[in-house]
Amino acid sequence: MSSLVSLVYGESETRPQFYSRKEKSLxxxxxxxxxxxxxxxxxxxxxxxxxxxxxxxxxxRRMYDVVNILESIGVVARKAKNQYTWKGLEEIxxxxxxxxxxxxxxxxxxxxxxxxxRVSNENQCxxxxxxxxxxxxxxxxxxxxxxxxxxxxxxxxxxxxKLFLCSNVDxxxxxxxxxALPGDADxxxxxxxxxxxxxxxxxxxxxxxxxxxxxxxxxxxPAYRWLGWKGKxxxxxxxxxxxxxxKKRVFGSDITNYNSKRNKTNSVVGWxxxxxxxxxxxxxxxxxxxxxxxxxxxxxxxHKSTGIDFGPFAPVSVLKARDAAFxxxxxxxxxxxxxxxxxxxxxxxxxxxxxAHYMEAWKSWLEATRKQxxxxxx
DNA sequence: TTTTCCCGCCAGAAG
DNA sequence: CTTCTGGCGGGAAAA
Numbered sequence: 401m402s403s404l405v406s407l408v409y410g411e412s413e414t415r416p417q418f419y420s421r422k423e424k425s426l427x428x429x430x431x432x433x434x435x436x437x438x439x440x441x442x443x444x445x446x447x448x449x450x451x452x453x454x455x456x457x458x459x460x461r462r463m464y465d466v467v468n469i470l471e472s473i474g475v476v477a478r479k480a481k482n483q484y485t486w487k488g489l490e491e492i493x494x495x496x497x498x499x500x501x502x503x504x505x506x507x508x509x510x511x512x513x514x515x516x517x518r519v520s521n522e523n524q525c526x527x528x529x530x531x532x533x534x535x536x537x538x539x540x541x542x543x544x545x546x547x548x549x550x551x552x553x554x555x556x557x558x559x560x561x562k563l564f565l566c567s568n569v570d571x572x573x574x575x576x577x578x579x580a581l582p583g584d585a586d587x588x589x590x591x592x593x594x595x596x597x598x599x600x601x602x603x604x605x606x607x608x609x610x611x612x613x614x615x616x617x618x619x620x621x622p623a624y625r626w627l628g629w630k631g632k633x634x635x636x637x638x639x640x641x642x643x644x645x646x647k648k649r650v651f652g653s654d655i656t657n658y659n660s661k662r663n664k665t666n667s668v669v670g671w672x673x674x675x676x677x678x679x680x681x682x683x684x685x686x687x688x689x690x691x692x693x694x695x696x697x698x699x700x701x702x703h704k705s706t707g708i709d710f711g712p713f714a715p716v717s718v719l720k721a722r723d724a725a726f727x728x729x730x731x732x733x734x735x736x737x738x739x740x741x742x743x744x745x746x747x748x749x750x751x752x753x754x755x756a757h758y759m760e761a762w763k764s765w766l767e768a769t770r771k772q773x774x775x776x777x778x
Numbered sequence: 779t780t781t782t783c784c785c786g787c788c789a790g791a792a793g
Numbered sequence: 794c795t796t797c798t799g800g801c802g803g804g805a806a807a808a
Contacts, residue, residue, distance in 0.1 A: 421806045424784065449797090461786065464799055481792075481797065551800070574782095593801060599783050622781085 424458075426600055427607035430466050432456050434475075434489070434608075434633060442488030449482045465553065469604045472554040472561075492608075492629045496565065503562035556581065556594070557601040559681070564611075564626035567682040571614065573623045574598045576688040580681045609633055 422428070436455060437447060449467070453460045467484055470476050474495030476484040559581050563572060578594040579585045602624055605611045609632055611624045 419806080421782090421784070426783085459786080460797085461799075462784085464797095468799080553799075589802085596783060596802075597800090599781090603783080 425603055426462070426465055427603035429456060429458060429462060430470070430604040430607045431633065433463075433466055433470075437486050438489060440486050440488075442486060442490065445486040446479060447476060447484040447486055449484070465600060466604060468552070468554045469557050469601050472557040473608070473610075489631075489633075492610075496561065496629060499558055499561050500565040503566035551583070553597060553601065556597055557605075560598065560601055560605075561610075563681060563685060567685060569685060570626045571623045572625075572685065573621055573688075574602065575621070576685060579688060580685040582681070585684075607633065 433452065433456060436452065437445065447467075449460060449463050452467075453463045456463075467476055471478060471484070474487055474491035475489060477487055479485045560577060563577060563580060564570060574595050575591075577598055578591050581594065583594060584590045602611065602613070606613060606624075608629075609627055610629060612627050613622055614625050615622055
């Protein structure tokens with residue numbers, strides 16, 4: 401007990417905090433990054449990697465992760481060495497639209513020879529580029545260097561999004577996504593690495609509120625559900641831009657290009673990495689999800705799964721409190737940032753822990769409440 | 779335990 | 794050469 405106290409007594413000002421993994425997550429970093437630049441004049445404000453890294457207190461390596469993913473969404477664009485241009489969150493809907501279009505286009509034609517033809521033509525040649533192919537017309541999409549190792553995080557991130565936008569499934573298990581996305585789906589090591597990466601992008605997308613992590617009641621593995629861009633970040637702040645209406649479902653997930661091919665028989669041959677069409681990814685994914693669902697639904701008939709556990713600090717009347725709480729989210733947010741900014745520097749470990757505990761409990765309650773709210777909205 | 783996923787090594791690419 | 798990028802996977806925190 402006393403030994404800990406002495407530890408907390410650190411002379412390092414800011415944060416006695418013992419190591420906490422989640423405070424350093426990419427998601428948090430992304431939020432901070434956005435908080436730092438959102439509001440800047442889009443298109444002209446430039447982001448310096450070193451500057452950002454310093455201001456956010458992280459190593460430069462991490463900036464690459466965040467920036468690459470954000471770039472795949474159009475929020476920033478690489479300008480030069482160490483320099484990115486802030487494009488703004490307003491860029492997101494446009495970019496998603498484009499990704500969806502690209503994804504659908506890749507569906508049937510393979511875009512082999514024809515460079516930027518708008519009309520789809522049926523001809524499948526061996527070499528088909530995945531996205532951001534040559535087409536200079538492709539203004540706002542990412543402009544990756546040609547074949548910069550098609551394993552890039554940015555590409556993975558875009559393909560991950562396409563999975564949602566171009567298929568009718570809206571709940572995806574990362575394991576399945578890894579298998580469905582381009583690349584070797586048979587090699588266990590490769591898959592594990594890909595899943596690691598997917599966790600990375602999922603974290604930043606979560607902080608953008610583009611997707612949401614959901615838990616399939618019990619026994620179910622965690623999965624992600626597409627939310628689409630609603631103009632709000634994870635912490636409830638509105639985009640600087642405007643206050644769009646509720647919007648039932650941002651992008652139609654009603655594409656019915658089902659084309660169930662049942663190409664279950666995945667031979668060892670497989671397709672060259674990144675040369676896979678969305679349709680294959682789609683079908684593959686659908687298969688995987690079905691497989692999963694069949695197994696799942698066996699024992700869990702049709703559970704509402706809205707079981708939120710409020711933990712030990714559950715408010716007495718959650719339901720009653722919920723509405724009120726939501727009206728005050730904004731204010732609460734201020735409290736939150738205040739609390740984290742002026743976190744008491746308790747020299748007594750017990751007190752410190754208690755405070756932390758309260759914060760945790762309160763945060764999860766707030767989070768859960770928010771989730772329910774958004775669920776009701778759409 | 780398994781799942782999540784941060785950290786930072788180090789191999790190219792750029793300058 | 795130095796500096797910048799960013800795959801990659803070990804292994805430890807979280808569940």
